[in-house]
Amino acid sequence: MKPWIFGVAAGCIFVLADALLPISPPSAYAFCLSCHVRDLVNTALNAAVRSRFQVTEVAGRALMLTSPGVLIGAFIAARMHGEARPRKADRPLLLAVLGFLVMTIGILIFGCPTRIVLRAGYGEIYGIVALAGMGVGIAGATLLMKLRFRAGK
């Protein structure tokens, strides 16, 4: 499947879900892996140990099962097409630290990369700002990678 089909399909799903389902507040919240995971974990913790960690308004009305959904959906797709194959972890600590950092920033600026792009698509100012920052970050890191690769050769 071409990525642009994913783009169009996902864009339609997220905006239509926001229009048809009682998701807001907050707005542009049909999909976010940082925020929804935060809501899910905090809802579970608040129920289990009676903490009062912050969740969004919609998390009080539903369980944010987006992240498990993505895992199951991708697993089904991979199984159906014989693409599920175990790969050893060659740098587990680095990846765990990166996951930790991306989530921490995601909590602070309200979004994983997907929702940053989603918010920018809504025309939301801080979403556009975050997307601009992300573009510079990706470009900078990639160019550095390219330079190091050339130096290595």
Next chain:
Amino acid sequence: MSAVLLSLAFLGIGLVVGFLAQRSRMCFVAGLRDWILVRDAELLTGLFAFLATVWLMTSVLSAAGLLHQGIPEYPHGAGAAAGGQTGVLLRNMNGLRLSSLVNRFFFVTLAGGFLVGVFSVVAGGCVMRQHVLCAQGDRNALFYLAGFYGAVVVYYALLSRFFGWVYA
């Protein structure tokens, strides 16, 4: 709508998006990376198609009055103030000047976006892509998700008190 139905809706959105993301190898970070590295624009077209679709759909639906927009991120507590500003839209500024949005949260958002970009390139994919890789059996992505989920507990139990200045 009942809590069960709405929860199932989120699960359903995740299922469909996860399925499509696995089939298309979509990643919101690798598009720009691949284009810079090897001038491969395929994933980048996915990103632009997504952006254009969302922009078009929200323009149409908000003109029709079907979209609730400009709503704060949290109902109360830390982030409610900045969360209120996060709803400001380009197409609906209500006389608000752009310069009034250039505050501390503006620069945190810019720097945060930058760091998310850098970390995602080092990790080899955006958060959604890591979910897909993990579902395909990639143990690296499993550790990524462990750090990702674990960060929520650590942030709210320990770190949140150090980040109040972000929203001040």
